Amino acid sequence: QKEVEQDPGPLSVPEGAIVSLNCTYSNSAFQYFMWYRQYSRKGPELLMYTYSSGNKEDGRFTAQVDKSSKYISLFIRDSQPSDSATYLCAMSMKTGANNLFFGTGTRLTVIP
Amino acid sequence: DSGVTQTPKHLITATGQRVTLRCSPRSGDLSVYWYQQSLDQGLQFLIQYYNGEERAKGNILERFSAQQFPDLHSELNLSSLELGDSALYFCASSAPTVSSGNTIYFGEGSWLTVV
Numbered sequence: 001q002k003e004v005e006q007d008p009g010p011l012s013v014p015e016g017a018i019v020s021l022n023c024t025y026s027n028s029a030f031q032y033f034m035w036y037r038q039y040s041r042k043g044p045e046l047l048m049y050t051y052s053s054g055n056k057e058d059g060r061f062t063a064q065v066d067k068s069s070k071y072i073s074l075f076i077r078d079s080q081p082s083d084s085a086t087y088l089c090a091m092s093m094k095t096g097a098n099n100l101f102f103g104t105g106t107r108l109t110v111i112p
Numbered sequence: 113d114s115g116v117t118q119t120p121k122h123l124i125t126a127t128g129q130r131v132t133l134r135c136s137p138r139s140g141d142l143s144v145y146w147y148q149q150s151l152d153q154g155l156q157f158l159i160q161y162y163n164g165e166e167r168a169k170g171n172i173l174e175r176f177s178a179q180q181f182p183d184l185h186s187e188l189n190l191s192s193l194e195l196g197d198s199a200l201y202f203c204a205s206s207a208p209t210v211s212s213g214n215t216i217y218f219g220e221g222s223w224l225t226v227v
Contacts, residue, residue: 034215043114043202043218044155048164100216104154 003027004027006103015112019076023089023103026070028099030091033065038086038105045086046104048074079110115139116219118203124225129166130191134209136205137184143167143206145216146178157215161186200224204214 157170
């Protein structure tokens with residue numbers, strides 16, 4: 001079993017839809033949770049960073065962490081065609097990104 | 113633009129050859145990481161350097177090696193290349209402060225094709 005599981009999709013939604021992306025994990029020691037967005041053949045770009053459980057909002061993006069369920073989510077409101085990309089979750093147990101564990105990524109397409 | 117610079121962007125080479133990938137971290141970042149991304153394996157951590165010293169090793173093959181120089185730029189050397197080494201190689205860097213947590217910033221990658 002992988003430490004971090006992420007549905008690879010692909011996921012297609014109409015413009016303006018609310019998108020929900022999810023990851024589950026098995027290691028209860030994970031404390032730091034991140035979401036990266038990666039456009040085709042580009043480097044992953046940090047979207048959201050959260051520590052421990054709770055919600056964090058940044059514009060149209062909301063990250064949720066539920067440590068009791070070992071489940072993290074990224075919500076995108078009013079999705080735009082420019083949101084079409086692969087979204088990767090990442091997490092680690094402590095500071096020092098040498099032990100950063102990535103999900104395999106979910107490919108999202110927002111249809112105009 | 114993340115501030116992490118990688119060269120070359122694209123590279124095509126033959127099996128058995130050796131290549132060097134170069135990375136300049138963001139200004140002020142002391143840590144450099146190398147990741148490999150292939151279609152079937154996702155993002156795989158290879159190695160981390162901090163201020164010139166190796167900090168951690170991941171799934172890095174013995175044919176691969178890296179170093180970080182006094183000016184903090186890093187190089188990843190890939191030798192005896194095989195077809196399966198074809199992948200995107202990313203360099204990333206992070207700030208040294210505790211408050212930055214585990215946020216790392218990726219470069220645009222070097223696309224290696226071994227033929």
